Amino acid sequence: MNRITADFLIIGSGVSGLFSALKLAPLGSVVVVTKKSDYESNTNYAQGGIASVFDDKDKFEEHIEDTLSAGAGLCDLDAVRILVEEGPTRVRELLEIGVPFTRDDSGNLDLAREGGHRKNRIVHSHDRTGSAVEAALLDAVHARPNIQILENHACVDLITRHHIKNKSDLPLRCYGAYIVDTETGEVFPVIAKKTLLATGGAGQVYLHTTNPSIATGDGVASAYRAGAIIKNMEFYQFHPTSLFHEQGNSFLISEAVRGHGGILREINGRPFMKDYHEMGELAPRDIVARAIDDTMKKRGEPHVLLDITHKPANDIIHHFPSIYEKCKKLGIDITTDSIPVVPAAHYMCGGVATDLLGRTNIQDLYACGETTCTGVHGGNRLASNSLLECLVFSHRIAEDIKKEGPINFASESKEIPDWNKEGTTNTEEWVLISHNLGEVRTIMSNYVGIVRSNLRLERALRRLNLISEEVKDYYNRTTVSLGLLELRNLVKVADLIVRSALLRKESRGLHFSTDYPEDRTPSRKDTVLHNLS
Structure with missing residues (x-):
């Protein structure tokens, strides 16, 4: 072809x-x-x-x-x-x-x-x-x-x-x-x-x-x-309620569960969302995600609970059949058990x-x-x-x-020329740098998550710059593969997220900075990045 x-x-x-x-x-x-x-x-x-x-x-x-x-x-x-x-x-x-x-x-x-x-x-x-x-x-x-x-x-x-x-x-x-x-x-x-x-x-x-x-x-x-x-x-929007389970990958627990009456509770059973917003469980996602993050950190607990058990079992299964089936396979019956949840990256x-x-x-x-x-x-x-x-x-x-x-x-x-792969080779070095993918994800989760600071963002940028140079060098001398393309793209996206976050000198929406805890810009202002090379 x-x-x-x-x-x-x-x-x-x-x-x-x-x-x-x-x-x-x-x-x-x-x-x-x-x-x-x-x-x-x-x-x-x-x-x-x-x-x-x-x-x-x-x-x-x-x-x-x-x-x-x-x-x-x-x-x-x-x-x-x-x-x-x-x-x-x-x-x-x-x-x-x-x-x-x-x-x-x-x-x-x-x-x-x-x-x-x-x-x-x-x-x-x-x-x-x-x-x-x-x-x-x-x-x-x-x-x-x-x-x-x-x-x-x-x-x-x-x-x-x-x-x-x-x-x-x-x-x-x-x-x-x-x-x-x-x-x-x-x-x-x-x-x-x-x-x-x-x-x-x-x-x-x-x-x-x-x-x-x-x-x-x-x-x-x-x-x-x-x-x-x-x-x-x-x-970057973090969905407030992703399933927390050792044997299960992150699995979205729909916003509709809270819309249907689900209650967020500390592990000891105390509801906490009214402490953070008058709309409680129905507050916007950024507020709910920060509330869960703050509750977990204050109490030193790995997750919170989402409780829908006060609703009739037939009603729960009718409205949420796939969530019920997924959780049941992991030993959680959402008609009788609260669901352990944590925030997870959800939407750009x-x-x-x-x-x-x-x-x-x-x-x-x-x-x-x-x-x-x-x-x-x-x-x-x-x-x-x-x-x-x-x-x-x-x-x-x-x-x-x-x-x-x-x-x-x-x-x-x-x-338009055909693709030129001259000078590139199939190399076994991929295994040596594939850990960069895990490193990028760890950097982003630790430093560029729900709560940020200039110190965290600058530290993330320095580490991402090093990884970016390694990936660029590897890409230029290696034949194309899906894993390499995805790593190349994720490193660039991470860089764009961090640089954009450093440009915003306020807390607004999904971007919360401990250095600028208040909304400061009185009118709409976008952060803009443009590659002019």
């Missing part, structure tokens, strides 16, 4: 990637690149649901106000209004595609409630919403003959003028990407008229995360190297800066979903606004491309 040409290249197969593919398919050929199987994505692990106004007693303005309140003064109002007002139409499209959203006894959508929401507005498919959406979208995508999915393939780098000889005077433009077949090691260019990044988050940059192993920040790292503007990377609120149509500062490069910073989430994402953002902005990207009319390949795209 020397090269592929397509009208549209989409990197990522979560809801952003698949919904975009369906929207773009009527306009031309689509290639979707995904690192593992086509169903493996952050979307597939999303339990809670999609926030949207469907109840007659709810209003757009209330959803907007809740989003702005959670965002700690950093949300872009226009982006939030678009998200909220266009959301119900996109959710109805999922219903038409066949997503089996849960209904109440009257046949209406069963609307749940989660932290930060003053009304019940979470459309869900029990506690498996993400996997239900992913499955329905995949069925629809597989039915379209002009959508090609490349499983077990990964993005090496976006193709820009830097890859074309004697073309440094060209405008900054994306021509597609170099893609590696992770099973054979072959690297080849996929040349496209438009490229869309939909690679999800970067939870693997921390030791404890609710994200799958593929969440390594590939989109943000690739975009930064290509010259894209990156915003607000200091805002910053990312590749886009406008309200999903366009980046690089011509012909779009981005959508968790890998972006649209201004929707501000300093802290409101629960269940994430899948909604994917749907709304995927649609807007497709509409923007449609308005352009017929699109031709850039004339210089035929000058």
Whole structure:
């Protein structure tokens, strides 16, 4: 396989990637690149649901106000209004595609409630919403003959003028990407008229995360190297309640459990959330995560408890079947036992800066979903606004491309060279530096977690700089592999998070600094990083 040409290249197969593919398919050929199987994505692990106004007693303005309140003064109002007002139409499209959203006894959508929401507005498919959406979208995508999915393939780098000889005077433009077949090691260019990044988050940059192993920040790292503007990377959301168990990996215990009446308790049984916020268990995620972190540290305990046992057993199993099954396999019966929980890295609120149509500062490069910073989430994402953002902005990207009319390949795209692996070798040194991945995660968890300080951040940056140089040297003389690409991307994402955190001289939203314990900036101010080399 020397090269592929397509009208549209989409990197990522979560809801952003698949919904975009369906929207773009009527306009031309689509290639979707995904690192593992086509169903493996952050979307597939999303339990809670999609926030949207469907109840007659709810209003757009209330959803907007809740989003702005959670965002700690950093949300872009226009982006939030678009998200909220266009959301119900996109959710109805999922219903038409066949997503089996849960209904109440009257046949209406069963609307749940989660932290930060003053009304019940979470459309869900029990506690498996993400996997239900992913499955329905995949069925629809597989039915379209002009959508090609490349499983077990990964993005090496976006193709820009830097890859074309004697073309440094060209405008900054994306021509597609170099893609590696992770099973054979072959690297080849996929040349496209438009490229869309939909690679999800970067939870693997921390030791404890609710994200799958593929969440390594590939989109943000690739975009930064290509010259894209990156915003607000200091805002990494820690989900307050991840399962704590010696035999179990981090497993998300949905916000909906607290929305359904779950109570957070110290190990001795005392409820503590009212000590921290008037909304108690339904306070925004940043506040709940800090409250749990503070409670654990004060008491010297490894976790807290989430108690839903006061609800009828049948009701618990009906609303949370997958959580019940997962915990039961580990010896925890959530109908009779409290669930041991800790905060874990969950969602990246910053990312590749886009406008309200999903366009980046690089011509012909779009981005959508968790890998972006649209201004929707501000300093802290409101629960269940994430899948909604994917749907709304995927649609807007497709509409923007449609308005352009017929699109031709850039004339210089035929000058894009094949991948050059000359001077690189397969080496056994990987085992000698693979510990860097564990070191990056440890550094980030110890120094750049829920509570930070300048001293911790500066110490983290010094250590990351050393690791970055080692990885850069190894990458330049080694053939491409998935493990190396992911390590390279995680090191860059870690660097961007730390440098962004050092730029913010205040505590706001998900970024809490002991050096600046108060909100100090009176108006919206983003942190911006831009690779100009």
